[in-house]
Structure formats: structure tokens, C-alpha cells
Amino acid sequence: TWFFGPTNIDSEERHIYCELGWFDQLKDEAVFIKNARIQTESQVMEGDTIEYDEAKKIGIGKCNVVMIDTAEKFEVEGDYARYEEEDSTSFMTKNLLMKQDMDGDTFFLTADTLYIYPDTNGKRVLKTYHHVRFFKSDMQGACDSLMYLTSDSIIYMYRDPILWSDDNQLTADSIHMTMKGGALDKMYMNLNAFIISKEDTNLYYQIKGRNMVGYFKDQDLHKVDVFLDGETVYYPREEDSTLIGVNKTECMNMTIRIDSNQIDKITFYDKPVAKLTPSDDMPMGGIILEGFIYRIAEKPLSPGDLLRRED
Template identity: 35%
Template sequence: MFHTGHKVPISLLVLLVLPLALIAQNKAEVKIVQADSWKNNQNIIKNANRLLGDVIIDHADIRMWCDSAYMYSDTNIVDAFGHVHILKADTLNMYARYIRYNGDTKWALATGNVKLVNKTVTLTTDTLNYDMNQGIGYYDDYGTVQDSTNTLHSRIGEYYTRLDRVYFKTEVDVTTDSYQMISDTLVYQPKTGITSIVGPTTIFNEKDTLIATAGFYNTQSGDAELHQFPVIKTEGRNITASSIYYNKQSGDGLAIGQASIHDVANQVIIKGNRIAYNDIKKESLVNDSALALFYTAKDTLFMHADTLKTVADTIPNENIVQAYFNVKFFRNDLQGKCDSLVYYTKDSTLCLFNDPVLWSGDNQMTSDYMEMVRKDSINQEFEMKQNAFIIAREDTVRYNQIKGRNMKGYITRNDLYRIDVDGNGQSVYYAKDDKGLIGLNKAQASTIQIRLQESKVTRISFFTTPDGQLVPLADISELDKLLPGFNWREDIRPKSFNDIFIKEK
């Protein structure tokens, strides 16, 4: 029997599918609201009624529209074809070319240009399983979720409409106007814009890159809470720590646990257990296990202080490192200590304040203020201003000494080879011949030049007539041996990397 050209009365359709209702008498019935025509041919499909044209079907809080459908007298199942549209609870819409709907389990299998719309969120895929009871949609052959700000793709996905949560797995790709995100596993909350990172994830744009395996990222505000040693790469700086917390609007960040900020361009690394930084101002502050590394291709200077701070220089892309209290540093060829220090990345200048001391080989250098400048990859200069004093150990009981108002030193290939004394120069050094020590030279001159080789004094030159004498070994008194202000401080010298963390008592 075949009818066409007019709407089939609902009462007649209900009688035709009465066995279906009797089987499911304890369950909600799938009801036919209307159709242009219907067919029932048991030779083609057993226990099936075919509905054609402008079909509308209701079930509980669900209404379905389609071009045609099969309803089965022995089950509560509908196969809907062509422009299928399901509306649930007046809020959720599903569209597809084909949907199989089970009224007993309230489960829908949709294929062909599937689109699920839940308020401001749209999911598109080729095949979707949707549990109407739980409000959960599943796909495993690529899908896309889009809201007002983000577009998220993945191979596998689960959308929990009631919880406002989407789980993405495998080949996850998120695209917005300002960044792109590539991940293995993500959880996204459309209402808040918060993404939970639960697998290897990279977030990047033209300037910045964020790499993480665990944490949270707010796609609306750009704020982040990252764990398991994430890495943030931003404008020549790499930031890593056990955990990083970041506020994009203010630029404030907090790196906690084995934290590190690496200024790649200027070859400076700041480390500590807790580093507060500002990405906009290019500032950082660390006062827990603070450590700075100034490195080149050949060596590294390690520096510790109670507090380390970096600020932006007035020169673009250059920074200033400030160290406060109990400053100590170590390099294989050079060690030092002072109360405070400033380092300029512009020209690799180190400024030492308040009781600075430098050691190089057997030489100890002190003054009221010191300044070291790297001229190029192999040459350095340092200046000692006010009360400059150099002590060079001759042996276990003898010391060569030079003091003056100011001094300037020259280093090449990590070897101190020359020192110039300017003003009020005084010297005490042991004279030698082929047989060994012959006496003690004591001299005074306004200008003195010292030449060294392998950190040992090889020659002392006076550019003005010196006032001095050679005291024979047998006649040397204790007063002759030491210049005023002599203070050998080998006991506080950092002899290894670990020594820079030892505080003076």
C-alpha cells in the first residue's frame, strides 16, 4: 500500500506501529508526528514502516525532522535519512545526512556532515555517537569544535555537553587569531575558555612558544598555570621551572622549583628555586638559591648572591643583572667576592662594590671599587679604583705586593699578563737570580707596570725614578715583608663552584 500527496493522519500511523508501542510499553515511545506518506513492505525490510517526505518524530524531550525514515515494529529504533535534524530540550541541535536513533537507550549514531550545536559551541565531524541520556558525544575519525574564540581539531574527541567540557586526543590542533596550539591530549571548557593540558603540548605565535605536558591555559585571557617542567620561549628568553604561573595582562610570572631564565642573545642564565619575573618590563627577581651563569663558548662564570635582579637596559635588547649581598663568583681562571655587583650585557661589564676581592692564579686583588670589561672573545680589562692592592704569593710564607691609588689589569685568553699602577705606587717583591732568591726589593713610584706569565710576576717597571732599596735576605725584617693594608684572604676564596654558596661567618 502506498499513499502520497497528503499528510497521513497521526491516528492511522499510530495504529500501524502499535506493535512497537506494545513491546516498549514500559519505555517512552518513539512517536510519529507527521509524514507525507508511508510504506510497509515486509518483503523489502521486515517489521519496517517507511516514512517519506517532511517527516517529524517525537521522543520524550527530543524532536526529529528528516526527509525519510524507517521505524521498526519490533524495536524502538528509527533510521532517519536526508537533512536529519534532532532538537533536544530546545537547546541542543544535531544535523546529519543519516541518524540511527535508539529510543530505548536514547543513543544516536550520526554520519555524513554531522553538526552538533550546543548554544555557542559547534562540533562537526563525519561520524558521531551521541548519548542523549548523559549528554556525551564521541568521535574517533577527526572532528572540529568551534566556539566564539577558538577552533579545535583532533582525531578523537568526547564532548560532555552538560559539563561544558570537551576531551581531545591525538593530533590536537587549536587555532585562534593570536596563537596556535598543537597537542597530544587536551581538555577544553568552552564557557570559561580554559584548556587543561594533560599531554605534550606546544602553544605558539610569531613571538612566543610555550611547551608543556601538564597544567592549564586560559585561551581567553592568555593566563597559564603549567607543571612538570614547562618551557616558555619569548623574544630571546627561555623560561623553565617545575611550575610556572603567568598573567598575560600584567606580564607577571612566577617560576617555582629549579627555575631558570636563559637570556640566549646575551649568554646569561639566571637560576633559583623561585623566580618572579615580568615579561613586559623584562625584569626578574630571585632570592632563593640565586645563581647566575655568564657563559661563552670556552668558559662559564658562576655567581651566587642572596638576591639577583635583572632589569632592561635603556639600550634595546640589552639587560642589567644586579646582585646584592654575599656575592661570590667562580670561573676556572678567576674568582671573586663583594657585597654587591652589577653586570651589563651590552659590553659584558662587571662592576663590583663594597669590599671587592678578585683572585687569579696566585694573585689577589682588592680595592674600594672594581670594574671588568670584556673587549672581545679573548681579551678583558679590569680597573681597580681607590686603595688598589695586589698580593702575589711567592711561596708559603712570602708575598710579592703592589699597591697604589688606581690600577688597570689586562687579561688575554683567561691569562692575566699586565697590570698598570697609577698614583702612589708602592711595591715589595722578592728579587731572584739563577740560584734563587737574593733579597727583597722595596720601591715607591707614582707609575708602575707589572708583567706576568702564568699568573706569576716576571717583571716590574717604574716609569718614574723609584725610591727604593734591595734588602738582602738575611736583613729582611717582619716590617719589611708587608705593605700597609696587607690582608691575605685566601680562606674566603671560592676554590670550586660549590664554594660560592658558602657564607662568611
Template identity: 35%
Template structure:
């Protein structure tokens, strides 16, 4: 070490080790290191320096360290700066009361709380390490980052001061104005607002919660992509979406789920489970949520099951609509139509709407099937049980009446409008609103062709019998001009 300047000097030789005192405007150099202070004690034999008051160190012309007290070890070029310490390097400023600095490696350490200011970001932590050559900062224990858009709380964090990327290395929570994100591994670019989180990641807001193995966020475009074991919970509407890929757009409030999709309508008594190739959440023109399911749609609830090619669930009128070869099962009744609507209220079914080519079938026994068909049908539901069915247009019935639980014949009738009353999962009464054209046939007179209405089909093999069955899809051989998958008996 070389003492370049001081106002006064005192050389004390009766101490061990020998001490040199320099007072007033002290300037010291050690290689490319420059040190300024009000006063300094030099232990020449030990190559150790103590500096007091307005201490200022310059290392390699870029790193400036200020403080009230310095202990400097010349042999190792190691500095211990104490009290009101400030380290400046380009755009980064570190403030603390305890800072150790390795001049050879150009690495600073604080271990009893510190604060870092970088452009618009302010970071505090109990323990920190600053690699000034690599321009990397490491933080440990009670890490707190404040930016104009969010506050970050972390256990362990790394920050690159050049590309402005923060690397999450432990449990971390990012709190924004409307959302809170938790993760234990990942990175966040504070300049581009693009980030990716890779472990135990969860995103919460007032209306939804999203979880996944990893989440990619683009805050500039309000876009998120979530990968593997994805779960989205709509806490307002009690809905859950699961799958292995989810893409959301916050500005348009749209979400697309693919890969092993599951939609769950949560109900305290009986939840609905649905699977399809893809699921979409969007807003309709009235700003109500609308869920769309595309291709190989299959759903299960204990009192209701169904399949179709596609499905739309609108929150505005609480109605599920099934399209393209839909089939519905309820209380041992099988129902098909060109389109089927399930109208809900408070998670309970109120009405079933069947539009065009409607057909209801129930199995009377191993041989006979009760059949009802017409243009349109309206099913009335109470306590989640179908109790009335109204046929509007081209009504036909094929019904097997019972006497003492024995089938006594077949009643075939036609009428434009028919009402069917159902009790205990069985047809109880058939009401013809216009004079019917019908006939009762004894069983002995029945030929096989007479036992089925045109386009009769029994699809029990395709009915989901449990929530696990929604993932099993059977391929169908089209037999109708409309390319229906349904097996039809002419």
C-alpha cells in the same frame, strides 16, 4: 513515549518487533524531553524510537540537540544522534557527526571529532564529553583551542563554561604571537588571562627560555612567577640564571631571581659561575640588558675567581663591576680595591680596572708575599692571562727578587706611577715611570713588620676553588671602619 503530533501514521503489525511509523511534523514527548523530526519509527514493545530528518531534541528546556538521525532508547533515556549534529546549551555550541546523550545525567559524548564554540573560543578534539548540568567539558586526543590571543594544543583538557577556566590534564602546548608554553598540568582562566602550570613547564620565546616546576602567569599585567628548579636561558647573550624563584615583568623587561641563585655566562671554552642572594635582569637607558647580583656574591671561572657584596654586569660595555669589599683572584694573584671592573670582549677578559685603595698580592713562597698597591690600577689581559699592571697614583711595591729560584732580598719602592710586567704568573719587571724612592734589603735585615705593606691581607681561605665553592660563604668579622670583611695586617 507519547506521540503528540504527526501528519500521517502507519501501524505495521507483520514485523517483529511491531513498528509504528509517523510521517510529517512529528512531535514526541518523553517526560520533560521533547523531540521533533520529519518522520519517526516507534518500536513500542522495545520502547525504542528512530527519528529521521530535521531532528530536534529539547532536554530540560536548556539543552537543544539537532541532527539528521536519532536512535532513542526510552528505558534508559539514551539518545544516539548522527550526522550534522549540533548541541546548544546557553553560550556553548557543540558540532559533530556522532553524539550520544544521556538524558538522565544530561551528559553528551562525541567520539569521532567534534567542535565546540564558546564566546570567542573555538575548540576541536577527537573525543569529547559535555556535562551540561555541571557545565563542564572534557576533551581527549588532538585537542585544539583557538582564541584571539593564542592557540592551544593538548592531549587532555577540561573546560568550565561558567568561569571560563581550562584545566590541563596532559601534555599541552600554548602558542602565542611571541611565546610558546609547554606544560602537562595546570589551569588557564580565559576571562582573566591568569594561569598556573604545575608539571614539566617550559616557556619559550625568540630570545629566552624559562623552565620551572610551576609557573604562574598574569598576561594582563605581563607578569610571571616561576617556582622551584627555575632556569632562565638568555639565548641571545648566552646567559643562564638558575634558582628556586623567578619573577618577570614583560612590559618592563625585568626579572628577579631569588633562593639559591646561580648566574652562568656560557662560553665554549670556560663558563663563569656566580652565586648570590638575589639576581636581577633589567634594561638600562640605552635598552641594553643589565644584570645585578646582591649580597654574598661569589663567582668562579678557571682563570678568574671573585667575591663581593654586590655586582653589576652591563651588556652595553660588556663589563662586570664588583662593589663593597671586592676580591679578585687571577693567575695566583689576589687583587682588592674599593671597586673592581672586569671588561670583557667575546667572553674573554680584556682589562681589569681597580679603583681606589687598590692592592695586588702574590705568594712567592710559604713565607714571602709580593705586594703592589696604589690609588688606581689597570690590568691588561691577553688570552685570559694578566700580563701588565699599571698603577696610577701613590704606587708602592714590595717585591722579593729571585736568583736561581732563591729569594735574595726584599725590594721596597714608592713611585706615583708604576708598570708591572707579569710573565708565567710571576712579576717579571717593575717599571717606575717617575724616579722611585726605594731600597733593597737583604733577608737578614728583615723584621716581620717590614715584610708587609699597610693593609696587607691574604684571603686564600675565601677563594672559590671550584664552581661548587660558590655556594659556600664564610662570615667575616669587620675590622675596618668601612666594615670590611677582610682580615687586615697593619
């Protein structure tokens, strides 16, 4: 059976629309072309072409595909998608871009592949793999793989994760962060944790430790707990902003208060070892801790930057 012109097909489970296509009654298979759309209770698939297997309840979208999750209020664009109605799972790839509204802001993410499936409570779990990059007004990041739990608003980043929040660059072997009200709330940095913030043209505040927990308030990093092997480098100044020198401190555990992206107060919980070098005796470029890599060139500056990368 061929369809020519605007066509609507309705059943209890789904609504289908296309402007060209055909249905093979013997194989229970169909191809919908031109403004094709399949809508179920919680999912919408749109694309230039959608192949649909009625028996298996599997839809495959090709070229200019958009998957919309009406329950979790996010959509994903790409050039290939597969959706299985029976278990509510989706797979997308090729020029992938995800968008989700977060209390008036928008979270954008791109990756090579994306898997979406429900957890035990029916909430969506998103897993992305390879060349993962994301952009939100108050944070940007990149990693090799990422998992997002919509039920708890928790994001897990694996394999060379990096996050930028305002002027801060945060890295570790793995990072997971919690969101509250659509904004970054708390961040857990596990193994080789490192925070860098540029002080001026060639000086950098640095916080280093085995593990860290970062706390955010009004989208700004305001406190950091450092656990084991803590090190800090900061540049105290006079009230008139004259540079005093560079302070390097080592302490197993510490809490650092941050104000206006500058280290304001440090609380040490073990015997600290500190050294203040006057500005006249400072090395050119200040002090750089081992493992320091400033990666500002990788930071996406807009949603449009996400799909522009060098392979």
C-alpha cells in the same frame, strides 16, 4: 578550565607547555604545574610551578626555576623568578646560580638576588646584590654587588670586591674589568688598590697604590700601571734562585712588568725611594705593607663552591 596531561598552548607571543594546571577565564590568570614552560622570542621560563597573568603578561616561577636568555646565551637557576614580558625584565632569588658560555669557557655566578633588564640598545644588563661570587677558569671573585653589561662585556664590582687571577689577589674599593673574546683583558682598580701574589710559603709580592690599571695577556696579568702613592715589595733572586733579599720601593707613579707571576721590571716616573734588605737581615715573613690581607680561603675553587658559603 583544567589541564590534565601534556598540554600545549600557542599564541603569536609565546608557547606554553605543562602537564597539569588551570586557567581562570574571568581573571585571565593561569597556573601551570609539572614540567611547566613558557617560551617567548628571547626568553624561556621553566619551573615546578608557573603562575601567569595574561592581562599583565607577568609570569612567576616557583621551585626549580630556570630562566634561559636565548639571545645572550645565558641561563639562571633559582627557586623564585618573576618575568615581565612588556619590558623584558626579570627578577630571580633563592639558591640562584647563573651560567653563561664565554667562547668555550663557562662563567658561573651566584648572589642573593638578580635583576635583568634591557639597555637602550636592547642588550641585557645584569645587576646582582649581596653575597656575589663567581667562577671562571681564568678568574674568580666576590663582592657585595655586581653589574654586568653584556653589550660591552664589562663587569663592575662594588663593596669589598676581590678578584683572583691565577696566583694574584686583587682588591680595591671598586673594580671594573673588560673582557675580550671571553677572557679577562683589562682591569681598573679604584682607590686603595692592592695586588698580592705569594712568592713562597711565607713571602708575598705586593703592589699598592691609590688607583691601578691591570693588563692581561693569555689570561695572565702581565703589566700594572700604578697611579699615586705607589709601593712595591718584591724578592729578587740569583739565577740559581737563591734569595738576594727584599726590595721595598715607594714612588708616586710606576709601571710594573710581570712575568710568570713575578715582578720582572719596574719603571718609575717620579723620584723613587727604594731600599734593598739582604736576605740575612730580612724580617721573618718579609715585609708586609699596610692594608695587607691575604684572603685565599675565600677563593672559590670550582663552580660547586659558589653555593657553599657560611651566612
